[in-house]
Amino acid sequence: MIEKQIIDHVKVNRIQPGNTEKIPGQFYATLMVADQECDFFVDGVQVETVQNAVLFIHKNFHWQLKRRGKHPCSGFVLYLSEQILNEPMLSKLQINDVRILHSDQIHHAQLSPIIEGRILSIIEMIDELLTTGLDHREAAILSLINTFFVYCDGKCNIKRELGQRNSKASLVYRFKKLINTHIMELHDVKEYCERLHVSPSYLNESVQEVLGINAKNLILEQLIIRIRKNLKFSEKSVKEISFDLGFSSPEYFSSFCKTHLGQSPSSYRRS
Template identity: 25%
Template sequence: MIQTVYNIQDMYRLTGFEHQPLSDDFDIITHQETYPTTNKMVAAHRRDFFSIIYLESQQEGEMQINQDKHAHLNDILFFQSPQHVFSFVRGDSMKGFLIFFKPEFILPFSNDVISDFSYFRSSENNLFQLNQKEKEAFTGLFKAIDAEKEHTDVAKALLLALLEKARLLQQKHRTIEQAIPAEYQLVNNFKRLVNNHFIVEKSVEFYAEQLNMTANYLNNRIKAHTGKTAKEHIAHRTLMEAKNMLLYTGFDVAEISFRLHFSEPSYFGKFFKKHTQQTPKAFRLNR
């Protein structure tokens, strides 16, 4: 089953980052601070806390968000919750900030982070492109939090200000999304669900149920607008994760099979060869 990381320090161990968080329930760092120790690739996992990722520039590497492979990202803000499955391949020159916090950190101002700030919900849009004015505003907030990180009450107040500012950003993007045709909204919602459940849920029926429609209807609508069936999208997301683990980790094929929730390594091998015409071992050797 997919790995869950329960605290910030364990996440740093998972990623190879040699750093002690400010506390058990809060930390802020820059992407620049994570060099050179952080692993090149971190496999899909869940975090039992909240993350805010500001990426000012990404000249190399990629993030897996909403089933899409994102590279060369600039001025994006990403909100991650325990609902998300997250993985990344790390570039060599990323800039920006990362904030990690547990719900306890912002008590008593919020009793339910996902309800109060719905952009953390996996079914919502979690990735926002910032314009120049928004970039300046959020960069100022990140810098202020970083400057006051040793003063818990001040850092908490500034973090809440950032969360409230992000609510306004979400409202703006919702207005834009409402102008998008319903069929494209369906594709976006489907991709978000796949990205956050593909490790465990590989059947079209699961996603169709989440979207209140039949599996056949979902397959037809997704294929009509993307050229691929819903089943092919699920397989593609699984395959991307498998390739990244083969390329950037030392996990053997059996471990990768287990992490991707295949019942047997042989089933994973057949799946991989069907989609790549290579065995997992051959793919790794020929990289």
């Protein structure tokens, strides 16, 4: 059994009528969204519209749930620490394996009204036990969490993909993460496509559909941000910056800056 009090490892929050987002800390989140449509975002990108659904979310994702139209969002978020998920009662669950080992995906289960009511009852019991001082509440809460996941796994038809539209949003999310990590070495769309195992045409189609720009412009956008930051706040020479940012020569870097910043690197630094 976990050594810290269970309230440090398990939290239940109601979904807010307007917007709800991930709380601070390294928690895996299970969102139970009730009967009103809500828009689900990851890293600022809309992944899908959810209704009568459970979402299983890795701790590395920054997510938001936003109301859609006039109707408020409703439901619960069940937050669990990794220590809880490693408890012997839970560690063998297939649903645990799905969530932890696939941090590049959001997993989804659609709910029927009957199943939704039963799952809500389980979460409400967990929430109630967290606020009491009853003997053996830790064991009771773990048992309810186990029941919740077994029920989801057996009754909710958990999917590993969210469909074509959401597949594209997931691809764009992974593309943005790769750019953030490799922008100083990779400037070409094809280089990212090789790492993402997709064709340039499909990546462009996905980025255009999700963000309204093409893949090359997304790379340029991030590269220009790095250039501005380095020229304004770094003590390095223009030559050092050009090589640090992956340009083949200072001359090419200067030409790039004149095209995209409207002036040479030295002029931009002085402005």
